[in-house]
Amino acid sequence: MSDADGGTTSASTRLQKLFEGHRLTPTQRRIAHCMVRRAADAPFLSSVELAELAGVSQPSVTRFAVALGFDGYPALRRHLREVAPVERPAEGDVLNEYQQAVQAEIENLRHLSALLADTGPVERAGRVLGASRPLPVLGLRAASAQARGFAYFAAKVHPDVRLLDEGGTMLADRIDAAVRAGASALLCFALPRHPREVVEALEHARAAGLTVVTVADSAFAPVAKHTDLLLPAAVGTGLAFDTACAPMLLGRVLLEAVCDALPDAQARLEDFDAQAAARGLFAE
Numbered sequence: 001m002s003d004a005d006g007g008t009t010s011a012s013t014r015l016q017k018l019f020e021g022h023r024l025t026p027t028q029r030r031i032a033h034c035m036v037r038r039a040a041d042a043p044f045l046s047s048v049e050l051a052e053l054a055g056v057s058q059p060s061v062t063r064f065a066v067a068l069g070f071d072g073y074p075a076l077r078r079h080l081r082e083v084a085p086v087e088r089p090a091e092g093d094v095l096n097e098y099q100q101a102v103q104a105e106i107e108n109l110r111h112l113s114a115l116l117a118d119t120g121p122v123e124r125a126g127r128v129l130g131a132s133r134p135l136p137v138l139g140l141r142a143a144s145a146q147a148r149g150f151a152y153f154a155a156k157v158h159p160d161v162r163l164l165d166e167g168g169t170m171l172a173d174r175i176d177a178a179v180r181a182g183a184s185a186l187l188c189f190a191l192p193r194h195p196r197e198v199v200e201a202l203e204h205a206r207a208a209g210l211t212v213v214t215v216a217d218s219a220f221a222p223v224a225k226h227t228d229l230l231l232p233a234a235v236g237t238g239l240a241f242d243t244a245c246a247p248m249l250l251g252r253v254l255l256e257a258v259c260d261a262l263p264d265a266q267a268r269l270e271d272f273d274a275q276a277a278a279r280g281l282f283a284e
Contacts, residue, residue, distance in 0.1 A: 042077075132186075134181050150251045191216070219232045
């Protein structure tokens with residue numbers, strides 16, 4: 001990792017610590033998330049620029065700064081320049097909007113790589129999820145693809161994976177059924193825009209005694225307060241619809257940790273490969 005990448009990652013970490021311990025409104029969490037994602041630019045942004053990037057009003061940015069204990073946004077910006085100094089990125093060749101979206105995802109992956117330098121949280125999540133029988137995997141709307149992908153591969157090594165990718169009144173019933181069957185944990189994928197059903201489902205799951213592990217776009221996501229172990233991975237917002245390369249990759253990393261926690265995972269994979277070959281399941 002280059003010095004520039006390290007500086008941006010360090011600035012992001014310091015920003016996250018600045019926001020921790022404060023009761024932020026959903027709008028304020030959105031501003032905080034935007035600042036973490038744009039850590040290199042944050043000390044140089046005006047309140048109007050930050051408001052535009054976060055999709056909120058300028059007065060909301062001012063109230064956000066006050067909520068953090070500053071007299072106003074200028075005081076917050078001065079603080080950022082003092083405690084999290086980074087060189088503003090040099091202007092290079094002008095990229096088109098598609099290239100910018102790709103570059104933003106590359107930055108998200110670099111940030112995820114830096115977070116994974118501490119393997120403890122993912123390894124702990126792998127042990128918790130691997131020990132749950134059954135293992136419910138929740139993901140609604142935009143996050144349903146992440147949940148389905150994880151559940152598809154996890155079913156090759158875990159004896160009982162239950163995909164929860166549909167909302168409605170049956171969702172709580174299916175969580176209760178998993179608890180009655182012996183589940184001890186639930187994995188959730190939560191991406192913007194965060195459905196209220198997901199927040200309510202996690203609240204219900206914890207009340208039922210499940211340990212909740214969540215892959216979310218931000219440590220400030222609405223699901224955070226209903227999660228025992230949150231693993232953040234930012235989404236790209238440069239296109240009409242969000243891109244989720246980092247959450248997808250983090251899901252695969254988490255799947256690897258689950259495999260490491262299951263003593264018979266390799267045997268199950270070899271058995272699947274043997275059966276697939278015998279059935280001629282794949283063309284190659």
